[in-house]
Structure formats: structure tokens, C-alpha cells
Amino acid sequence: MENLIECESNGRDRIRILHVQLFPMLSGVQRVSLEELRRLDPNVFDRHLLTCEPGPLSEAAAALGVTCHYEPRLKRSISPLNDFRTYQRLREMMRRERFDLVHTHSSKTGVLGRMAASAAGVPCVVHTVHGFAFPAAKYPAVRRFYQWCEKRCGQMTHALVCLNPDDRQIAINELEVDPSRVQVIANGVDIEAFRPIENPADRIAERSKRFGGDPERPVVMMVGRLWNQKKPQLFVRSAIQLLQNGSPAEFYLAGDGKLHKQLEDEIAEAGVADRVHLLGWQDDVDSLIPLADVMVLPSLWEGMPIVLLEAHACGVPIVASDIPGNRECVNDGVDGYLVPKNDLKSLSDRIALLVNDSALRRSMGSAGRGKIVERFDIVHRQTTILELYSQLLGKRVDS
Structure with missing residues (x-):
């Protein structure tokens, strides 16, 4: 990471750092x-x-001693007047707090947060790309606008953290970000918090406590926000199709969002509400994921979905869409399967294969756990993040 801009010393005892997130729930990006x-x-x-606004993320952060700030004008939807006022308020807040480093996450907060930090004179601006949204935009004009925003903000960013090599190439080739400012730092998992339940009887007992379905049936699970990027509709339609074909599995969808009512209606109309369960938001995913036999993620785009790494850390094989980000998590045919995005038949076929073969699930789950321990331990990621901060700040900082 040569040629990164170093921060000047401000004479304070501690480094003031701000992380900017849009929503306060504890989904993958926030965790x-x-x-x-x-x-x-x-x-x-x-x-x-x-x-x-306040929520589970800010509550968990406050419990760690983190100072939490809220900007109610910050919204996902685009509204030029509201977004400009939000930018102004963020800029003034950053000037007032005199942060040494601002670290933004995801698209909307990444644009407004980086613009505000740059205008406020924050010495070090870092952005983590959790998957570029603009390549998946439905309309060309929308794609060009999002791309222009990312390109402009790339010029204000001292370090752009990509979670996979594909996004790094997009940043360099399409957004023209200086390659010296773009670094790939994969997500990591706490391998002690996320681990398999080795005793099958213990897994069944935990399922009995937590779930309403038959605890001895194979469990197929999806964990993610209920909005179109994650494509939970495909998970539900696959579950309906498989159950209509006699699948022995129980299906669980953990998450919430604007598609909740639509999914609930589809499940009810198909008459499978006793086998397809909407769990709502679940903050304790470290105890939820080990109860699964198969983890599914049919997303349209991703940076590097933490839930897939967590599933592998828990010894759970995966069926996921074949897109950048997911490809970094799943070794196709070894610890799970990659299927074409929006392909209901391929998704259902691979889920069925794992549901019907417990030996295959065990071998793939073991391979996934071994990979996480070797390559995706959270300790390694944090060390790399601190090295990046040290270079930007111009002084050594340790955890």
C-alpha cells in the first residue's frame, strides 16, 4: 500500500475513529x-x-464502550434534497468531532460519508466495498449514475478495501481508482464463536428448543435481509418446489425486510407454512447457524458475505449463486455448490443433493471448516486492517 496519504499528528492521546453504517441491525455488513x-x-x-437510528448494532457497540451517533435523515432511498441535507449534517458533525479516520461501509453511506469526510477535512478516509451495486442496476441510466458516484468518491478515498479480487478490478478498471489505494482484505470469522456442534443428539436437542418444526429432519437455512439483492424469493420458491416433490427437509429463513409479507403470502398460498419458517431477525447467529445442515444464499451481488464464512466455520455446506464474492467463499464441489443466479432448477437440484446425502454434507462441511481455520480467521483480518490504519495514520497502531 505505497503512496497512501498519511495523517498528521493532532496532539491527542487517542486516535478518533468513526465507522459509518446505514442501518443498526446486526446483519453481515454491520457485524x-x-x-x-x-x-x-x-x-x-x-x-x-x-x-x-438506535438498534441492535448500536446497543452492541455501546456495550463495548463505543460512542454512538445517529442521523435520522440517512436513508437508503435516493432523494436529492434530503441527501444533500444529510451530507451537510454529516459534514458538520465530522468537523465538530475532528475525527482522525472515517471508515464507511456499503454504497449509500459510502457516498455521503466519504463526501462529508472529505469536505470536513478528515485526514484519512477509508471505505469498505461490500459488493458494488451498480453492475446489477436494472436501467443503464441508473447504472451510469451509481458508477459516476462511486468514481467521484473513489478520488476522495485514501484506502479502498475490497473483499474480493473481482471488486478490486472493478475499482481500478471501471472507477479509475489509483491501484495503490485499493487493497483486498477478505472477511474473517471468529473460529471459536462459530464452530460445529459435534454431537448429533445435541444438535437435535437445540433444534427442539429453538424451532417449531421436526428437529430430526434435515434443516435448510438462509440468513439474510429480506430484500431483492439477497433474492429470498428464490429460496422460498425452491423450498416450495422441493417440498412438493417430497423433500424431507425443513426450511428456515432468518431475516427481515420489505419482502417479508410477500414471502409469507407465497408460503401460505402453497400450503407449506408448517415446513417453511420465517424466523425474523436473529442476532445470535453463532448459535443459529450450527443447527443447519445446508446454508443457501442466492444473492444477485455480494462483496464477501460473512454468513457463508460463518456457515463453513460451523461445518455447514453451502449452495450459493455463482457471483463475485460468493466465489471467494465457496469451492464448488468441495465445500458446497455454486449455481447460476436466478436459476431455480439448479438451486433446487443442489439443495436436494445435499439434503439426501448426509455423508456428502459431512465431507463438505469438514472441508469448509478446515478452509476457514486456515485462511479466514478474524485475527488475521484484524491484523491486516490495523496495518492499513498504521500506514494511513503514519504511526504504528496495535490491537
């Missing part, structure tokens, strides 16, 4: 940010978090 804040030494860093 990445929470883990980064958790592992920063509070004697070295004065840690701050900004979201649109």
Missing part, C-alpha cells in the same frame, strides 16, 4: 464493522459509530 470496532484497543482508539 463486520462491529468486529472491527470490538478489536480496536480502547486505550489507543477513541471509537465512534454512526447509523440512522
Whole structure:
């Protein structure tokens, strides 16, 4: 990471750092940010978090001693007047707080947050790309607008963190970000918190406590926000199709969002509400994921979905869409399967293959766990993040 802009010393005892997230729930993107804040030494860093409103993320952060800020104008939807006012409020807040480093996450907060940090004179601006949204835009004009925003903000960014090599190439080739400012840092998992339940009887007992379905049936699970990017509709339609064909599995969808009512209606109309279960938001995914036999993620785009790494850490094989980000998590045919996105038949076929073969599930799950221990331990990721911060700040910082 040569040629990165170094921060000047401000004379304060601790480094003031702000992480910016849009929503305060504890989904994958937010948990990445929470883990980064958790592992920063509070004697070295004065840690701050900004979201649109209080919620599970800010509660968990506050319990760690992180100072939480809220900007209710911060919305996912695009509204030029509201977004400009939000930018102004963020800029003034960053000027007032005199942060040494602002670290933004995802698209909307990445644009407004980086613009505000740059205008406020924040010495170090870092952005993590959790998957570029603009390549999947439905309309060319929308794609060009999103791409232009990302390109402009790339010029204000001292370090752009990509979770996979495909996004790094997009940043360099399409957004024209200086390659020296773009770094690939894969997500990581706490391999002690996320681990398999080795005794089958213990897994059945835990399922009995937590779920309403038959605890001895194979469990197929999806964990993610219920919005179109994650494609939960495909998971539900696959479950309906498989059950109509006699599948022995129980299907669980953990998450919430604007598609909840639509999915609930589809499940009810198909008459499978006793076998397809909507669990709502689940903050304790470390105890939820080990109860699965198969993890499914049919997303349209991703950076590097933490839930897939967590599933592998728990010894659970995966069926996921064949897209950048997912490809970094799943070794096709070894620890899971990659299927074409929006392909209901391929998704259902691969799920059925794993549901009907317990030996295959065990071998793939074991391979996934071994990969996480070797390559995706959270300790390695945090060390790399701290090395990046050290280069930007111009002084050594340790966890």
C-alpha cells in the first residue's frame, strides 16, 4: 500500500475513529464493522459509530464502550434534497468531532460519508466495498449514475478495501481508482464463536428448543435481509418446489425486510407454512447457524458475505449463486455448490443433493471448516486492517 496519504499528528492521546453504517441491525455488513470496532484497543482508539437510528448494532457497540451517533435523515432511498441535507449534517458533525479516520461501509453511506469526510477535512478516509451495486442496476441510466458516484468518491478515498479480487478490478478498471489505494482484505470469522456442534443428539436437542418444526429432519437455512439483492424469493420458491416433490427437509429463513409479507403470502398460498419458517431477525447467529445442515444464499451481488464464512466455520455446506464474492467463499464441489443466479432448477437440484446425502454434507462441511481455520480467521483480518490504519495514520497502531 505505497503512496497512501498519511495523517498528521493532532496532539491527542487517542486516535478518533468513526465507522459509518446505514442501518443498526446486526446483519453481515454491520457485524463486520462491529468486529472491527470490538478489536480496536480502547486505550489507543477513541471509537465512534454512526447509523440512522438506535438498534441492535448500536446497543452492541455501546456495550463495548463505543460512542454512538445517529442521523435520522440517512436513508437508503435516493432523494436529492434530503441527501444533500444529510451530507451537510454529516459534514458538520465530522468537523465538530475532528475525527482522525472515517471508515464507511456499503454504497449509500459510502457516498455521503466519504463526501462529508472529505469536505470536513478528515485526514484519512477509508471505505469498505461490500459488493458494488451498480453492475446489477436494472436501467443503464441508473447504472451510469451509481458508477459516476462511486468514481467521484473513489478520488476522495485514501484506502479502498475490497473483499474480493473481482471488486478490486472493478475499482481500478471501471472507477479509475489509483491501484495503490485499493487493497483486498477478505472477511474473517471468529473460529471459536462459530464452530460445529459435534454431537448429533445435541444438535437435535437445540433444534427442539429453538424451532417449531421436526428437529430430526434435515434443516435448510438462509440468513439474510429480506430484500431483492439477497433474492429470498428464490429460496422460498425452491423450498416450495422441493417440498412438493417430497423433500424431507425443513426450511428456515432468518431475516427481515420489505419482502417479508410477500414471502409469507407465497408460503401460505402453497400450503407449506408448517415446513417453511420465517424466523425474523436473529442476532445470535453463532448459535443459529450450527443447527443447519445446508446454508443457501442466492444473492444477485455480494462483496464477501460473512454468513457463508460463518456457515463453513460451523461445518455447514453451502449452495450459493455463482457471483463475485460468493466465489471467494465457496469451492464448488468441495465445500458446497455454486449455481447460476436466478436459476431455480439448479438451486433446487443442489439443495436436494445435499439434503439426501448426509455423508456428502459431512465431507463438505469438514472441508469448509478446515478452509476457514486456515485462511479466514478474524485475527488475521484484524491484523491486516490495523496495518492499513498504521500506514494511513503514519504511526504504528496495535490491537
